[in-house]
Amino acid sequence: MAKLDELKRRLTPGKVYRRADLTKWSAAVDRDLRALVDAGELTKVSAGVYLRPKQTAFGKAPADEKDLVEAFLKDKRFLLTTPNAYNALGVGTTQLYNHTVVYNRKRHGQFKLGNRLYDFRKKAEFPETLSKEFLLVDLVNNVKRLAEGESVVLKQVKAKAKALDSSALKRAVDDYGGVRAKRFFSEVLEEQAQLHA
Structure with a gap:
């Protein structure tokens, strides 16, 4: 549990993380991710992409769109x-x-990130x-x-x-x-x- 608390302390509210980002802080990253998601400390927004929710007066704030797309791509x-x-x-x-349309050099297709639909269009x-x-x-x-x-x-x-x-x-x-x-x-x-x- 101490290891999980240590990982949790390293996560900044409002920041988007890739699974790979967390491997440097956890020896059992998948188990820890599951525990943090179950506890509401992380929200899975896409395969391998997680948000540490930021609490506001109106509830949990969504991820910054640019950070989310950057982590996904x-x-x-x-x-x-x-x-x-x-x-x-x-x-x-x-x-x-x-x-939202995302012109980029890597991905093509429609993907749901969090609660929003993104239309990724691969362009040179x-x-x-x-x-x-x-x-x-x-x-x-x-x-x-x-x-x-x-x-x-x-x-x-x-x-x-x-x-x-x-x-x-x-x-x-x-x-x-x-x-x-x-x-x-x-x-x-x-x-x-x-x-x-």
């Missing part, structure tokens, strides 16, 4: 977004979605942070996944694209656009180039 290189981010672009998308390239240009390109890449009418949204995307910095948009299209997005934005960028010629 064993990688710091990823981008968190959601289709809800498109709504801020003003292109007619208004639906709310209850999942993605930016470090979200920009209007990236979101517009990403929207066109994913327009078929959205609940709104495709033709209405694309018409408004075209208008929005004309209001953005054309060189930044071209970079985003070149770096992150799929075949459809590259074709769609090539017309828009060509029209902009003719206007400024």
